[in-house]
Amino acid sequence: MDRMNIPVVNEMTIRAMEDMTFFTHALIFDDLLIVAQKETNCFVLKTSEGLIVIDAIWPRKEAFDAIVRAIKDVGWNPDYIKKLVLTHGHVDHTGCGRWLVEKYHVETYLSEVDDIYWKEHPVKGDRPETWKDYEISVYIEDGDTITLGDKVIHVYGTPGHTPGGLSYIFPVKEGGEVHMAALWGGTTPPWTGDGVQIYLKSLDYFLGEAKREKVDVALSNHTSVDNGLERIAYSKRRMAYMPNIYIIGQTGFQNYCQVFRTLSNKMLARLR
Numbered sequence: 001m002d003r004m005n006i007p008v009v010n011e012m013t014i015r016a017m018e019d020m021t022f023f024t025h026a027l028i029f030d031d032l033l034i035v036a037q038k039e040t041n042c043f044v045l046k047t048s049e050g051l052i053v054i055d056a057i058w059p060r061k062e063a064f065d066a067i068v069r070a071i072k073d074v075g076w077n078p079d080y081i082k083k084l085v086l087t088h089g090h091v092d093h094t095g096c097g098r099w100l101v102e103k104y105h106v107e108t109y110l111s112e113v114d115d116i117y118w119k120e121h122p123v124k125g126d127r128p129e130t131w132k133d134y135e136i137s138v139y140i141e142d143g144d145t146i147t148l149g150d151k152v153i154h155v156y157g158t159p160g161h162t163p164g165g166l167s168y169i170f171p172v173k174e175g176g177e178v179h180m181a182a183l184w185g186g187t188t189p190p191w192t193g194d195g196v197q198i199y200l201k202s203l204d205y206f207l208g209e210a211k212r213e214k215v216d217v218a219l220s221n222h223t224s225v226d227n228g229l230e231r232i233a234y235s236k237r238r239m240a241y242m243p244n245i246y247i248i249g250q251t252g253f254q255n256y257c258q259v260f261r262t263l264s265n266k267m268l269a270r271l272r
Ligand SMILES: [Zn+2]
Pocket: 088, 090, 161, 186, 187
């Protein structure tokens, strides 16, 4: 049987990032919630001292409302959202952070390089409603950790998709068992040969770190690269005897990242 080895990413994928008519969510670990619209998603990590939101979808109130609704739906309290951690300075991830800052006074985290990049290179240059609209409280970089209560998020500098892009590794729990989850922050390779080389170097580095940390859970912030919507649908109605589809094993994680290498090779061929 034929299997896909490269995800479908096209014009429609990009357009769908602004579709606010559809949201879905699932509790994929005891302490990790995923909230998605059609193409992008965020995560909410529960700690003993409150909630950490990782990425914030699109800058629309509907996205903020969907995140809050999902948190309530799984029985958590949005009043305990303490931090917003961003992977990179693109509008489909900085998203609705402004409302999180206004309503919950969250501390925000991003690299300084991408904070400047976000301000100076808006993705939609002709549309002010998508421009940088909130401040970053803490600049983070490779080697840093973000701690809240019993959870520590490890920060990795993985430039390429954006100049100051970050990726994260953190523990998640299911039924008392701890797994290590990794989120590759910037999904697609950039449109220059040099950029792709930087991206691939970051990928090698992150794969090495993931191996060292025994990562066995693959997370993505774009549903198009990991059958994200199907994984959420499965997780919502998953029965107790069924496996957690996000736990793919250490080799599985390395295989998952091969997708990003394939995308890079495709980009390099296109640029030649
Ligand atoms: Zn991006």
